[in-house]
Amino acid sequence: MTYRTIRQRLLLGAGSTVIMSLLLAAAANSQASATRFDPAPRLASNTHDASAPAHPEVTHVHFWEELMLEPQDAWSKLRESFHWRGQSLPAEAQARIDEWIDHYRSSPENVAEITERASPWLAWITQQISERNLPGELALIPFVESSFDPNARSHRGAAGLWQFMPGTGDALGLVRNGNYDGRLDVVTSTNAALDYLEMQADQWYEGDLQLSLAAYNAGAGTVNKAKQHAESQGLQGNYWNLSLPQETMHYLPKLLAIATIIDDPERYNVSLPDIHTEPAFAKVKLEHSVTLSEASTLLQVDKSALADLNPGLLNGALNPSSAQTLLVPEDVDHGVLAELSNGTDERQSVASADIPDTYRVESGDSLSVIASRYNLSAQELMRLNEIERPEALQAGQLLTLSGR
Known part of the structure; x- marks a missing residue:
């Protein structure tokens, strides 16, 4: 399986x-x-009284009422x-x-x-x-x-x-x-x-x-x-x-x-924090560099909050040659998000040109670097080009970047 x-x-x-x-x-x-x-x-799943009342339709209504009353987080x-x-x-x-x-x-x-x-x-x-x-x-x-x-x-x-x-x-x-x-x-x-x-x-x-x-x-x-x-x-x-x-x-x-x-936290005397069912952040994809200070000013969000959401940005800045996605608090104004991403849609905002069909490998390139540059995974790049030995990548080699 x-x-x-x-x-x-x-x-x-x-x-x-x-x-x-x-x-x-x-x-x-x-x-x-x-x-x-x-x-x-x-090991304890949420259960309710399984005893069946005389009328099945009454049981059905009671069941859905129970579900509606049960809090979701x-x-x-x-x-x-x-x-x-x-x-x-x-x-x-x-x-x-x-x-x-x-x-x-x-x-x-x-x-x-x-x-x-x-x-x-x-x-x-x-x-x-x-x-x-x-x-x-x-x-x-x-x-x-x-x-x-x-x-x-x-x-x-x-x-x-x-x-x-x-x-x-x-x-x-x-x-x-x-x-x-x-x-x-x-x-x-x-x-x-x-x-x-x-x-x-x-x-x-x-x-x-x-x-x-x-x-x-x-x-x-x-x-x-x-x-x-x-x-x-x-x-x-x-x-x-x-x-x-x-x-x-x-x-x-x-x-x-x-x-x-x-x-079953109550059984073990553990208090869990309240966490909403939806993700606490939105993803903004960018093709241009931006510092966390610049994003903080534009989004009116504390720089420390952006840093906490983007620990991979070692120098406090996003560079599209390494990473293209900035995480921001999910409650940031959508219009401002669009402005940050050059006017594109806030959560799927991708301010980038169309990915070319092919790429010619340059000296010093690696699969992971090329894949990141064009918003692909290294595995997908290997699949598209039937590459079995990524370490054998050679300068001048022509790679396919899409399945078209």
Whole structure:
């Protein structure tokens, strides 16, 4: 079973083998994890009295009235998307999760602090995961990885909400230079992380996302060896039967523990911040450079608020050669947004010329740089040009930039 849509298969299929080889090499140098706090799926779903009254139509009206009265926020939307609640696990596996539940519930103020930090991002990340039909628990990976701090950096070199190592980020096409770091860009890195998890699940684990999560932390090579060893002992090669590095042994239990708490915060004496169901930011695509100071003045928004939403802009300015999307608070005046983007529509504003059909590679170019310049992904550029070895790109080579 696989969660990838047909569109995503077409997008990633052609270059997945090469990308996975790059990722395996990058993962050998790290277990890209930088955090101290983690999430987990909840087990209690919202239910109502199932006793049936005498008249079915009365039950029907009562049911819809119940739904209308039930408040909706980002947390309830997240809970609705949980896939792993109530899964049947061996006692030893459940004990590993319960150990982390006890750990988190012992300091509910820490959970509250991290979930508060998640406020700008949670609704949007949940939305992206839902659109891919992935388990909602994955939206809590940043709880485990970075305590939902987009600027988090580990001593090993991992960075961002999803804690990508430099080599892994490069292999996934995350642009990284003196002005911009795609690993810190929440929108770009979230899409890369979900692509990575889906790609590994399909490439190695027949769609098993729990094994892909282990590989996200320890590297696919480490997980594959542990899986082969477990199967040689007559065990099923699932996550719970594998002997892995200690950090990876804790990785999924942490995620499931925090999801359990999020699923029923009152039970665990945890207070969650109010987060609206809609994303807290709007995306403005630009073809011209702009500093955060200039945008702050035009939008009448604090520069610090823009900086918080755009941590990937290392020097406080957007340069279209590295990044084309500026995040702004969602309540910014639409007319001003249009002015910022040279008069185009506010949320989909793209002040750019039509993308040419072809591009001739210049000395010093890389796939990620070219892809970013024309608002493509490196994977899509590889697919369009049937490229299997991105490192073999040569000056003078003619690349197709569209499927036309």
